[in-house]
Amino acid sequence: MFVDEAVIKAKGGNGGSGTTSFRREKYEAAGGPDGGDGGKGGDVILGVDEGLNTLIDFRERNLFEADHGENGKSKNQHGKDAEDLIVAVPPGTTIIDAKTEEVIADLIEDGQQLVVAKGGRGGRGNTRFKSSTRQAPKFSEDGEPGEKKEIKLELKLLADVGLVGYPSVGKSTLISRISAAKPKTAAYHFTTLEPNLGVVETKGFDSFVVADVPGLIEGAHKGVGLGDQFLKHIERTKVLVHVIDASGREGRAPIDDFKRINQELKEYSNKLMDKPQVVATNKIDLPQAQEKLPQVKSKLEEEGYEVFPISAATGEGIEKLIDRVYNLVQEAPEPELEEEREEVVIRGPQPDEDGLDFNITKENGIFKVTGNRIEREVAMADLTTDEGLQQLLKKFKKLGVEEALQKEGIQEGETVDLAGLQFEYYKG
Structure with a gap:
């Protein structure tokens, strides 16, 4: 199952402890203090790896703890700092404080990094506490504990085009037709339980990424079904392709379905309705679709939508749809992304x-x-x-x-x- 949300616990390594030590030299039984400082604990760092596209690995492991710093030694030898622990996340991962629900950062580009749990600083050895009034301090500091954080990760698919529409209208078949993606399909509602990404190549050997978003149902924006979990995946797309079943099988009305889905999109976010949207009237290879298509196409065009009659099963009309969608992708502005913010949760105790x-x-x-x-x-x-x-x-x-x-x-x-x-x- 596709995992687009995960909660992890991160703990920075503890700092190494400083040492209480005194010089032991020939003919000098108890010299001055020479206890070294402890090393810094490792940070837990989230880093973007463009080779990842899901958060599924976090189902098996959700606790990440960096190594502790090395303790100080005598002869003013400082302990070694611990290595940082870098945890790979996919591009498009939003980092949220699990307790406050505040967005910490939006990690987009390959190589971007964010410290989510700082390692503790090393404790000071007794040498550090020597003064004019305290010549032989008999104490040192333990290492500082590393930060503990509970972090929520949310992944929003980075795709140029989002396919939306009711369950079983043929979105999975369409994406398998226009790309190398091979989603599982079946003749029942909510066939697709995870978004499928596909790379579509145009005649000019250019390409764009399309996401097949799971079928929506009424009330999805309120949490009905699985819809609200997947609506977020189309927030960052540039263009929407609204797929409807022109045949109206199962007693459904294509225009009513179209309006209901758009209402769900609007209820979730007005920004979704501002995106360019074209309509793919699917299943025109069926007699029922041929009969209803003229009326459906005319009604949608009256409302200002571009309509492309297609058959995902036979490939009819697909090429025209791809050409138009590609042009819209090129014309569309980059979607607004949440700005990376440095919040208090990554700055230590406040x-x-x-x-x-x-x-x-x-x-x-x-x-x-x-x-x-x-x-x-x-x-x-x-x-x-x-x-x-x-x-x-x-x-x-x-x-x-x-x-x-x-x-x-x-x-x-x-x-x-x-x-x-x-x-x-x-x-x-």
């Missing part, structure tokens, strides 16, 4: 709405301080030493956490929870 890097709530008598920055600092702190803990508390004081707690009415002796790290509050 301040909360009040402008701070944290939030404070009080639950069961405990003041809880939460936020991306808070969690990151706790994760990187060396909590195995008093020096490491004091360094962390200094950072939080500089961030304004203590001042914010005081504004919230905290009293000495009350409990503070900093991203899971709990202690009693006393004024410093």
Whole structure:
């Protein structure tokens, strides 16, 4: 089954931890600090590969985690940065934040890349904390955790021409006639459960890409049937070929079907109705079609549509249709694409709405301080030493956490929870 939407989880690699180390030289049992920094964790990057045309691979794998950075070593040796993890996606993939539904980027061109989950920076070794007042720091930093993101991928087929029409009007047969595409066909509604792409070659050896979009039914724009899942595939086409069954078999009225489908297109997006649209009245090899064709053709032409009587089964009228569609493709402007935007989700932790890097709530008598920055600092702190803990508390004081707690009415002796790290509050 064609997959045009997938949800994946991406996690950047953790940064390597810095090292607490001291020189050990001959005749010098305990020299100065020489702990190296950890390496950066790998980023998770989405990259466009023009050789792909579906998202089906993401059904088998939806978790992508980059490697962690290497830990620092003694003698001021820094850990190696991890390799980035590049995940291939097809051209035309829209990247959406699964939680906020905000569009992050629209990846169109081969080679385009987007970082969706940044790797954490490496922790600093104890050498970095040496100062005039602290000659022998006995702590270092752990590596920063990599970003975690839940991303929705949406693929809109990149085709020049979209074939639209009711189920079983002959779209699949038509695309197999005019291109090398070989879609499965059968005599029942919703025969095509996935869009088929075909490359059509003209007499002049030029070409254009056509997409056979699954049959629509009334209410498709509201989610009835499979229609709303596939309407998006024709948003980027330049020209629409509306295929109708001129024979009116199964008790259907060709003109009514034509109007209903166009109404569905309009309900989904007015832009679809602005595209050039020609009508292919199919199945003219049947006696019923020959009988109804003059009236159908006359009615559609009165409404301003170009009509091309064809038989997808025998090939009659196909050449004229191809020539006209090719010319329309050449004349049509490029469809508007969503501009790539750099949203907050690819920029790392962001301040909360009040402008701070944290939030404070009080639950069961405990003041809880939460936020991306808070969690990151706790994760990187060396909590195995008093020096490491004091360094962390200094950072939080500089961030304004203590001042914010005081504004919230905290009293000495009350409990503070900093991203899971709990202690009693006393004024410093």
